[in-house]
Amino acid sequence: MCTFLAKRNSTYYFRRVVPAELRPFFGGRREWMVSLGTKDRDTAKRLIPDKTKETDRLLDEALASLGRVVPSNPSSASQPMNGLDPFAGMSQEAIERQLEHEAAEGRLAIAQDDAWEEAVEWEAALPPDHPAARLLRDAREERDRYRGRYRRRKQRDRHDETPPKSPGEAPQGASAKQVEEIPGVMLDPTIVDLWAAERKVVQKGIDTHRGVVRWFYERVGKKPVDQITRKDVLSFKDSLIADNTAANTNMKLSRLQTLLQWAEDNDYREGNPAKGVRVLNTDAAKNKRKPFDIGSLNAIFSSPVYSEEARPTQGRGEAAYWLPLLALFTGARLEELGQLRPVDVQLERYPDDTGEERSAWFIHIREDDEDNLKLKNAASERVVPVHPELQRLGFVAFVEAAKKVKQARLFPLLKPNIYGRLTAKWGEWFGPYLRKTVGITDKRLVFHSFRHTFKDYARHAGIVEGVQRQIMGHSPGDVADEYGSGYSLHQLVEGMKLYKVPGLKVLR
Secondary structure (H helix, E strand, O other), rough: OOOOOEOOOOEEEEEOOOOHHHHHHHHOOEEEEEEOOOOOOOHHHHHHHHHHHHHHHHHHHHHHHHHOOOOOOOOOOOOOOOHOOOOOOOOHHHHHHHHHHHHHHHOOOOOOHHHHHHHHHHHOHHHHHHHHHHHHHHHHHHHHHHHHHHHHHHHHHHOOOOOOOOOOOOOOOOOOHHHHHHHHHHHHHHHHHHHHHHHHHOHHHHHHHHHHHHHHHHHOOOOOHHHHHHHHHHHHHHHHHOOOOHHHHHHHHHHHHHHHHHHHHHHOOOOOOOOOOOOOOOOHHOOOOOOOHHHHHHHHHHHHHHHHHOHHHHHHHOOOHHHHHHHHHHHHOOHHHOOOOOOHHEEEEEOOOOOOOOEEEEEOOOHHHHHOEOOOHHHHHHEEEEHHHHHOOOOHHHHHHHHHHHOOOOOOOOOOOOOOOHHHHHHHHHHHHHHHHOOOOOOOOOOOHHHHHHHHHHHOOOHHHHHHHHOOOOOOOOOOHOOOOOOOOHHHHHHHHOOOOOOOOOOO
16 A cells, blocks of 8 residues: 555545644644645656655654654565565654554545555555554454445344434344444444545535534434435425525425535435435526626726726735735636635646647646645646736736745735635625615625626636636536546636627726
8 A cells, every 4th residue: 555645636646644742843733635746646656755754754753753762764674566565764653653544544534445456555565564564454344344234234234124313213123232242333423524525525624514513403302314215305304494495495405405415425324315315496487696797897897996006905015906816817716716826827838730839828727735735626726817808907917026036915805704714704895885886786786796707708708618718717517528638728828818708998
């Protein structure tokens, strides 16, 4: 098993947990998550040992500062497969720390067969007395016991027409000892934790799904995930209707459905009892977000931020000026723009359709765990040509000035909220600014309306649908879109040149 190797989307990362007692030495950091800059597994595996040694040194220094003895390196007598020992250069204590953490996670990782196949291979390749071998063996045996109990439960339930009514109630023909041996897998914490770990869900998403499970338990009662019935879900829906709008009810039902679907997909239960359960939202069309019309756009871009160079405190300096413009001319999401760094805007060279070399400015929208850059999904990572109008208004000069003074972010006055979202507070300012200062009172017009507006004008300009999707970071339209590497930089630049907002006047 190649320890510390992780994969996000299609890129490999070095991922290593920082022990809890040492986190104060690293500013509270819980783990190292560093891109290895490759999509090839073998290349990534060759890069892991250097990262391992580097973090070993940091951990050993932190241990030494605690006054603890750093053990000597383990024996190098092992002959791991392919001649690459992922534990080479690590102290025995470092190996045990890491694998104890992995073993604890592994007891829950029922569905991660590919990772466990590697674990079994490494266990066979390592000498029995290797510090890693014992921990790998313990984790595997614990997992096998858990899966065996789960399989027995499934077999028993298939032959039992009367399922248990509660976690502590034995089914017909089951002894008290059998019930004790078969643990009930709960939505929270087990399913939520596994789902979040697999999908790399941010903390806000974890909290909102935990909240739905809590409400579900309060209204229906706690029960293992494989005992939740459609009647339970319908009862939950009925209880929500009394205190929630149709939109909020459907949102909660959707989150419950997501967790139950993950449980079904990973053999924790059969079927998804929440599938298709929702309420009719008669206000959905009425409350749907709208694109800005040209009158609203001109009202925004002639407001005090643009006509008087006003910079309200809550508008966070130049963010008040540039974020709406960037949204209108890129179609990007608010957080994608707010977290941009100066280095994410670059002059790139590329061949045109005749092979002649050209150059253009591009905005790189990407994930970076070290810098806490987060994206909605895999399709969100992309490059977006800088529109000529943004260049005319001075965006490139603004970026170059930020690079010159070595700013970490383009908009350094944006500060993260408790979930790490840089634009959350800015968004709270922009809504009232839109209503009270600009005079746009239609609640269907919000910052996200810029994204709808970009889509509309892109359509009207005749930009190829696939180019639109790639610029906006939308998922592929069909299976065929997933073939190849997407549209070229030249095609993106030419598509962006077509984008126009007729009648728009932006003051500078």
